[in-house]
Amino acid sequence: MTITGAKKKEKIDRLAEVTARDERGVSLWQEAFRRLRRNPAAIVGAAILTVFVLVALVGPFLVPYGPTDTMGIREGVIKPGVIPGPSGDHWFGYDHQGRDVFSRMIVGARQTLLVGVVATLIGLAVGALIGGVAGAAAGLGGRWGRMVDTVLMRFIDMLLALPSLLLAVSIAALLGASLTTVMIAVGMVSVPVFARLLRGSMISQAGSDYVLASTSLGVKKSKIALTHVLPNSLAPVIVQATLTLATAIIEAAALSFLGLGNPDSAVPEWGVMLADAQPYLGVRPALAIYPAVGIIITALGFTLLGEAMREALDPKLRK
Template sequence: MIWVERRRARIDQLCAGHGIGVEAWQALRRNPAAIAGAAVVAVVALVALLAPVLAPHGSGELIPQLQAQLRPDRIPGPQPGFLLGSDQLGRDLLSRMLLGARQTLAVGTGAMLVSLVLGGALGAVAGACGGRSSTLLMRGTDTVLAIPGLLMAVALALLAARPTAASTIIAVGVVGVPVFARLMCGAVVAQRGSDHVIAATVRGVAPVTVFVRHLLPGVLGPVLVQAPLTLATAVLDVAALAFLGIGDTAPGRAEWGLMLAQAQPYLDVRPMLAAGPAIALVVVVLGCTLLGESLRSGLRPRGRG
């Protein structure tokens, strides 16, 4: 009887969806890499959200004081009132870095959400139906994943009549759909044979309820792991499209990839114009990767004993 009660309690815990979350949180709390990654992501996200308040000037605002100091062989550096100095047109570099964080992260996050929602829904349906649907999805994702992601994003972005933030989100988001679809399909197929799902089905629980209350909590772990990793890739792809001139390149727009492209002719005069956006991209990608890899370790079955 004691064994039965323990087994029933464990099944109830899994059905409630608390087991994996609690154990992963306990593991992540003791992981310095996870703490560092989460801190970086949180700080960058906060800066991006507050960028309009923190930025002392507009992204396209020309400042006469800085323009007066521009020379063919000199771009003003840090000075009172302008912490990072000027860019090549006499705009405040700090303001453009802050507003560029907002633009780059907003588009990257939007692309990641497109991948998660579309890919997750497609994979969940295929995994729940099983049979040929699951097989066709797996073969389709294998085919798409054989194409380099950035190359596909470039091809999709070129289909837009005029590059915009929306076209960039769609181009980069579609690239990530097969990743989440394959991940969700595999997780759903694996969870369909678990004890608590079978028990709920035998009790006559409605299929939709079985999926939402008993199956879905068990498949959220892999998706939670993949989300920050996909965000890191999406941010890089968004910056790459802007660098190539097929992203959101509206006049006066502050975007890290676009800033990198515009700084190329001035690398000898003021390397900071390229170093600033490049370092920011590295920090964001590193933070997302540390968080994602730490979540993977925390949610790994062997890590939960």
């Protein structure tokens, strides 16, 4: 075989290998991950969230000053109508009580992340339980199943009839001001969204061929719902959880701003910091700008990543 023939054979073998690799089946999540890697919005959102999570987890151990240390008052630099701004030692300056704002922002990121994640998990758990039962009952449960679905969905409709912020404020007011109250209130607001989404996804999956095949083989409907229908219905719910994290952070900050969050303002949290800065907007508006920008950028990161995930997983939105 000549050298030219050998090169041609090598190219043909390499092309055949690439073609075989491309024709090999990939899972839905693998294909979605490929699309996410090519989506600029997903990359930007992931970068923002990576920085935010690292700051929230590692930052509190590296802050230069204690977030509750009133060093400005002790040093005599805080005076009526005077709040020093950024300097070489204090990058974001002092707040009205002489505390280092940069240290409080870093430590407050952990509280904000904790509230957003726990509130989303509460909403996801309760909503998935209601939506899963309703979806399985409506799709596979017959006449009695449809009755169960009707009762559960009317309860969800009652929650949807109330404005989300009003519902969160009502729950927080009933339970009393605390960080745990904020998590529960914000989590309950997202319950109807998760319940409706999972129910609809399970009902659409109930008419699939694999469900018909499993039923014809005599598999119990409860097993079909738990081991086949439910796992195949979770993709849109996971995407919604990413989007809900953004709204959870904003709503938690709103409740803290209204005084329904942690009653101890010494514990840094971005919503509390935003509320504490209101009386001093004329003296130093940056005290409100720092936590507001932190909330906006974090919510933007979750929104960008969530929208990109929805586009990658939804066949109707794929480019």
